[in-house]
Amino acid sequence: MYVPIMAVAALVLTWGRDLPPPxxxxxxxxxxxxxxxxxxxxxxxxxxxxxxxxxxxLAVAVTVIEVALIVTLMxxxxxxxxxxxxxxxFAAVMITCNGILGISLLVGAIRRRVAVFNPEGTGAxxxxxxxxATLSLVLPTFTTSSQGPQFTPAQxxxxxxxxxxxxxxxxxxxxRRHRDYFLPITTSGKVIDAEEHLDxxxxxxxxxxxxxxxxxxxxxxxxxxxxxxAVESGVAAAGLPHAVVGVVIALLVxxxxxxxxxxxxxxxxxxxxxxxxxxxxxxxxxLTIPAIAVAMIWLPGPLLLGLGxxxxxxxxxxxxxxxxxxxxxxxxILQGGLHLGLLAVFLFLAASP
Numbered sequence: 001m002y003v004p005i006m007a008v009a010a011l012v013l014t015w016g017r018d019l020p021p022p023x024x025x026x027x028x029x030x031x032x033x034x035x036x037x038x039x040x041x042x043x044x045x046x047x048x049x050x051x052x053x054x055x056x057x058l059a060v061a062v063t064v065i066e067v068a069l070i071v072t073l074m075x076x077x078x079x080x081x082x083x084x085x086x087x088x089x090f091a092a093v094m095i096t097c098n099g100i101l102g103i104s105l106l107v108g109a110i111r112r113r114v115a116v117f118n119p120e121g122t123g124a125x126x127x128x129x130x131x132x133a134t135l136s137l138v139l140p141t142f143t144t145s146s147q148g149p150q151f152t153p154a155q156x157x158x159x160x161x162x163x164x165x166x167x168x169x170x171x172x173x174x175x176r177r178h179r180d181y182f183l184p185i186t187t188s189g190k191v192i193d194a195e196e197h198l199d200x201x202x203x204x205x206x207x208x209x210x211x212x213x214x215x216x217x218x219x220x221x222x223x224x225x226x227x228x229x230a231v232e233s234g235v236a237a238a239g240l241p242h243a244v245v246g247v248v249i250a251l252l253v254x255x256x257x258x259x260x261x262x263x264x265x266x267x268x269x270x271x272x273x274x275x276x277x278x279x280x281x282x283x284x285x286x287l288t289i290p291a292i293a294v295a296m297i298w299l300p301g302p303l304l305l306g307l308g309x310x311x312x313x314x315x316x317x318x319x320x321x322x323x324x325x326x327x328x329x330x331x332x333i334l335q336g337g338l339h340l341g342l343l344a345v346f347l348f349l350a351a352s353p
Contacts, residue, residue, distance in 0.1 A: 004041075004212045007034040007219030014226045024230050031223040031252070038216035038256040041209040043263070048206035053175060056279060057210075059257065061217055063283035066092070066253045067291040069221045074292075074299055083304040085292045086137065087246025090311060092284035093133055094346045095254050096277045097126075097318050100261050102339030104273035105325070107265040109333045117270045119329035121174070121181030125278035126326050128170045130319045132163050132285045138315070141306030149306025153296075156303070160293035167286025174275075184271040217256070224252045240351050247350050254280060274326075310353060314346055 007030050014027060045057055070088055074081040108115030136159055141149045151159060174182050201209070228245070235244045257280050264272040289305075296303050307315065321342065325335045 003030075003033045003037040004215035004219060006030065007037075007223060008215050011219050011222040011226070015222065017226075019226060019230070021230075024227050027223050027227050031220060031227070034216045034219045034223065035252075035255045036259070038213055038220060039259045039263070041213040041216060042256065042260055044201055044209035045206055045213060048200050048203070048209075056171065056175065056275075059276065059279040059283045060287070061213065062253055062257055062280065063287045066221070066249075066284065067288050069225055069249060069253065070288065070292065071295050071299075074295070082301050083243070084246055085288065085303065086305050086307070087243040088249050089284055089288050090137055090307060090315070091247040091250035091346075091350070092254060093129070093137075093281050094314065094318065094343060095250055096257075096281035096284070097129065097322055098339040098343035098346065100254070100258050100277035100280070101274065101322070101325075102336050102343060103258070104261050104265040104270065104277060104336075105331045105339065106333055106336030107262055108268070108270045108273070109331060109336055111266065111268060113332070115265075115270045115331045115336075116185060117274050117326075117329055117331075118181050118183070118185055119326060121178070121271065122274050122278070122326040122329070123323075124173065124178075124181065125170065125275070125282065126322050128166055129278055129281045129285070130322075132166055132282065132289075133315060133319075135159055136163055136285055136289045137305060137307050138312055139306075140304075141308075141312070148302065148304065149308075150302050150304050156293050156296065156305075160290035163286045164290045167282055170282060170286075174279075182271060182275055184269040220256070221253065224249065241353055243353075244350055247347065250284075310349055314342070314349070318342055 010027060010030050014023065019027065042057070042061075046053070049057065066088070070085050074084055105115050139159070140151050140155075143151060143155060145152045145155065228249075231248050232242075232245055235242065235248075257276050261273040261276040264270075264276065292303065321338055325331055325339070
């Protein structure tokens with residue numbers, strides 16, 4: 001309960017200041033504590049509202065804060081920030097569709113020999129992620145109305161509307177029309193519509209956790225921004241590409257969902273883990289691109305969204321491997337290892353393009 005409040009207090013004390021190395025260490029420790037607190041309170045809220053609403057709440061909350069962080073850094077970042085949104089969103093897709101999904105499948109397969117999930121819901125989620133990612137991150141490289149990997153204002157507005165529309169359509173399918181497709185199932189295929197042996201928290205407890213979750217997420221992003229100059233300096237000192245900054249941002253922002261997904265896999269709730277992974281990827285694109293499109297009304301400079309050749313190959317390989325993973329509705333340690341291998345390739349190429 002006290003960690004989010006302490007993190008917010010630290011955020012207020014350090015906001016807009018140059019931090020010496022000892023302060024950076026303290027902020028980093030509070031950042032890690034805030035991440036763990038966010039996971040705990042998200043699980044309380046999720047237990048109260050049930051699936052798939054619980055994973056949806058965490059995905060949307062984290063993405064809203066991610067958007068705020070990207071916009072804040074773009075305002076003060078100059079020319080180097082023109083591709084920050086692309087780098088962060090692409091990193092989020094790679095981390096969720098390969099990292100979170102891969103480690104969840106690996107944990108589930110080790111626990112049950114075979115990780116079992118619903119192919120109808122998982123396939124629909126993955127198809128939506130692939131469509132929105134291609135529309136927002138691949139097409140800008142091939143359009144001819146403007147120079148460089150960017151949309152014209154009209155194209156950006158259209159892409160934002162379509163991305164948001166597809167995301168909202170998916171949410172409607174996930175929460176209402178085909179909700180059972182996104183509920184955890186047993187190894188025999190039986191739907192689990194409620195947590196067993198656990199009474200849900202009271203409404204008051206859930207509301208308190210919701211408020212503390214928002215405080216924790218705000219402090220995570222705010223503290224991450226506070227130490228971002230140190231991260232950028234470290235990246236530059238190491239001679240790494242500036243795109244690594246976007247990878248670091250995505251790793252920090254997605255850490256709460258990663259921990260929550262692994263915990264769900266340990267509890268044999270593979271569908272919940274997959275909902276978190278793919279829901280986070282979808283929200284990262286479907287909400288971030290429209291928000292950035294609106295922000296570009298007053299943000300200076302162009303918005304570079306189109307991926308390069310190496311990145312497009314990684315995205316295409318992720319889509320192919322992910323499709324083959326989700327279609328059967330069952331996965332073993334090989335599929336988990338494949339996705340984690342693709343994440344390792346992405347991280348290596350981000351540092352050494």
